[in-house]
Structure formats: C-alpha cells, structure tokens
Amino acid sequence: MRPAGAALLLLAIALFGCRQDTPPTEPPAAEYVYVSPLPSGAYTWPRQSAAYEPLAARFPPPSGFERAELPDDSFGEWLRNLPLLPEGAPVVDERGHRLPVARTLGPAAVVDMDVRRFQECADVILRLRAEYLRWSSREDEIVFHLTGPGTISWPEWRSGMRPRLEGDRLVFERTAEPDDSRESFDRFLASVFEWCGTISLESDGQAVRFEDVQVGNYFTRGGSPGHAVIIVDLARNDAGELRALILQGYMPAQSPHVLTGGEPGAWFALDAGSPLRVPWGSFTWEDVRRFSDAP
Numbered sequence: 548m549r550p551a552g553a554a555l556l557l558l559a560i561a562l563f564g565c566r567q568d569t570p571p572t573e574p575p576a577a578e579y580v581y582v583s584p585l586p587s588g589a590y591t592w593p594r595q596s597a598a599y600e601p602l603a604a605r606f607p608p609p610s611g612f613e614r615a616e617l618p619d620d621s622f623g624e625w626l627r628n629l630p631l632l633p634e635g636a637p638v639v640d641e642r643g644h645r646l647p648v649a650r651t652l653g654p655a656a657v658v659d660m661d662v663r664r665f666q667e668c669a670d671v672i673l674r675l676r677a678e679y680l681r682w683s684s685r686e687d688e689i690v691f692h693l694t695g696p697g698t699i700s701w702p703e704w705r706s707g708m709r710p711r712l713e714g715d716r717l718v719f720e721r722t723a724e725p726d727d728s729r730e731s732f733d734r735f736l737a738s739v740f741e742w743c744g745t746i747s748l749e750s751d752g753q754a755v756r757f758e759d760v761q762v763g764n765y766f767t768r769g770g771s772p773g774h775a776v777i778i779v780d781l782a783r784n785d786a787g788e789l790r791a792l793i794l795q796g797y798m799p800a801q802s803p804h805v806l807t808g809g810e811p812g813a814w815f816a817l818d819a820g821s822p823l824r825v826p827w828g829s830f831t832w833e834d835v836r837r838f839s840d841a842p
Contacts (some may be wrong), residue, residue, distance in 0.1 A: 548756075570785070571598070573665075574589050574775045579605040581601065581605070582604075583603070585624065585628045585629070587630065587757075590630050591681075591729070592661055592680065593661045594630060594660070594661075595659055596630070596633065599630050600631050601627070601629065601630065601689035601729070602627060602628060602629045602630075602631055602656065602658075602792070603627045605631055605656055606655075606720070606781055606814070608782040608790070609790050609812070609814050611783060611784045612742065612782035612783060612790055613784070614780065615761070620683060622679050622730040622762075623763045623781075626675065626680070626762055626763055626777070626779040626780070627762060630658065631805075632658070632802075633658075634770070636802075637657070637808075638648060638657060638664060638802045638804055639802050640662060640799055640800060640801050641663060641666075641800050646799075646838075648751075648775035649714045653721070654806065655806060655807045655808075656804065656805040658777035658794065658803040659807070663736070664737070664740070664800060665741055665798070666774070666797050666799060667740075667800055668774050669747075669767065669773075669796075669798060670739065670740040670743070670744075670749065670800075671796030671803045672735055672765050672767075672775055672777050672796075673691055673739055673740075673743055673795070674750065675777065675803075676838055677689045677691075677735075677736060681701075684720045686701055686727075687702050689701035690702070691739060691751055692750040693747055694744050694746050694753050695715060695716050696716050697716065699738060699739055699742060701732070701735055704731070704738075705731060706724070707722065707723040707724055707725050707734075708720065710742065711802050717742060744769075744773070745772075745774065745775050746769035746773065748765070748775055748836075749767050751836070753837055754836065755836060757784060757835075760778070760781070760817065761781065761782045761787065762778055762780055763837065763838070763839065764777070764778050764835055764836055765777040765835070766823060767834060768812045768828075768830060768834050772798065774823055775794050776794065776823075778791045778793060779792050780792040789816070789818075790808075790814040790816060790817065793805065793823070793825065794806070795825065795827075797827075806825060808812060819832060
C-alpha cells in the first residue's frame with residue numbers, strides 16, 4: 548500500500564472505527580405561553596406595576612392537567628387573570644411594611660392590589676367580587692350581608708344612603724348626594740370591610756358539592772378569628788383529579804396572595820375525602836360556597 552493510502556486508512560480508523568453512537572436527546576420542553584383574554588383595564592384599582600402579568604401566565608397547569616373551561620367574562624375568568632406583582636414581591640401591610648409569612652404554604656405570588664384598612668381575609672373576597680361586578684356592568688348586584696342583621700348595597704350607597712349604628716344594628720339613611728365615582732365606590736368598600744366578615748360571608752353564598760366546584764368558589768369558616776380563602780384557578784386531568792390555586796388575605800390587612808400548594812409549586816390537590824389545609828388551619832367541603840349570583 549502506498550504511504551499516502553496507509554495514512555488515510557489510519558486516519559479513517561481513528562475517526563470512525565471506535566466511535567460510539569450518540570444517544571438521541573429529547574427536544575427541550577416548549578415554553579409555556581399564556582395570553583390573557585382580558586385587558587389590563589379589567590382591574591381598575593390603583594396598581595404598582597405598569598406591566599400586566601396575569602396569574603395564569605405565572606402558573607402553568609400541572610403536568611397531565613388542563614385548565615378548567617370558563618365562560619367568557621365570568622367571575623372565574625376574571626380571577627384567573629388577576630394581575631400579579633413581579634416574582635419575589637413581598638407581602639406588605641397597609642403602610643407598605645414587609646410582613647413575615649408562613650415558611651410552609653406561604654405566598655407563591657402577590658396580587659397587584661392596594662392594601663386597605665380592615666381588608667383582611669373575607670374582605671379580600673368581597674372586594675374581588677365587588678370589583679368584578681362593577682367592571683362587568685353588574686353593579687346592581689353588589690349587595691352583601693352584614694355581620695349583624697341586614698345588607699349593605701352599592702346601589703343604595705351610590706344613591707346617597709349611608710350607615711348609622713342604632714343600638715346593635717346598622718340603619719341606612721339618605722345623608723349624601725348621589726355619587727357613583729371610583730372615590731365613592733372606595734368609601735363603600737371601606738364600609739364593607741368594617742361591617743362584614745367571615746360570618747356574613749357564609750350567608751353571601753350557596754353550598755357547593757365537591758363535584759360542582761368551580762373557580763370563584765370560596766371556603767369560609769365564620770368566627771373570631773375565622774378565615775376565608777378563594778379558588779382563583781382550577782385544573783383537571785383525564786382521571787377527574789383536581790388541582791387549584793388558592794388566594795387569601797390575612798390579618799393584619801395585607802397584600803392578597805396566592806398560597807404555595809401542598810404539592811411542589813402553587814397548585815393544591817383537591818380531594819373530596821380530605822380537608823383543604825392552609826397556614827391558618829384546614830377547611831372541609833362543608834365550608835365551600837359560591838356567590839348566589841355567580842358567574
């Protein structure tokens with residue numbers, strides 16, 4: 548063999564004779580992309596962040612699960628797209644002071660919503676419902692039970708009716724000019740926070756069977772202290788298993804936040820035979836309600 552041919556043969560053996568096949572690699576997982584069907588303007592309170600990141604964009608459904616279908620412009624769809632503060636944002640009180648949070652089941656995300664006096668657990672749920680109804684042009688439905696007898700109504704408030712404590716109950720009198728401005732609505736919410744709570748929240752909803760649970764249903768345990776949390780997203784798999792994102796306010800009044808789930812991540816496993824455990828304690832399925840006028 549000629550020297551040049553021998554050199555080429557040796558080179559080929561070196562390059563290919565001992566080469567092992569490289570195992571195929573899996574393509575990288577596709578990045579989760581979610582586009583909100585709602586405009587940023589669906590959330591009309593003062594917000595900190597100029598950018599709009601909807602809750603559903605932050606939290607893809609768990610592997611093997613798909614988000615539950617929701618009617619367009621429903622309360623559930625509106626909750627699913629709540630605006631979030633950037634990742635790592637702290638939970639703060641009404642003065643903006645950072646608050647300590649639970650080391651387990653603490654906040655997975657903080658909602659971009661201002662914190663107000665007395666805006667605690669039940670109050671956050673009532674505010675979310677009122678804000679949604681006002682945005683969706685259903686303002687006449689903004690009526691909540693008081694902790695004592697009676698109700699507090701935005702239609703009456705905007706017409707000039709104001710509460711006055713008489714003995715152990717509130718009575719309403721026309722003492723103001725009609726006003727349906729945002730400022731008037733905020734004053735109405737402040738009165739809701741003062742006179743409503745976990746006990747009255749039980750009366751604002753109807754009982755829900757486990758198989759009928761939906762986004763916008765809430766758990767409430769009346770008392771002093773009681774507690775309340777709300778389902779802001781829901782996912783199902785082919786086996787019918789449920790996963791949920793849970794939002795809460797707390798005492799003292801603080802940033803509404805999405806809780807970290809019992810499983811890794813923010814999603815809670817919902818099981819008809821097991822309580823829902825949150826930092827405050829646990830809820831049973833007898834504690835679940837849906838607003839009477841939902842969606």
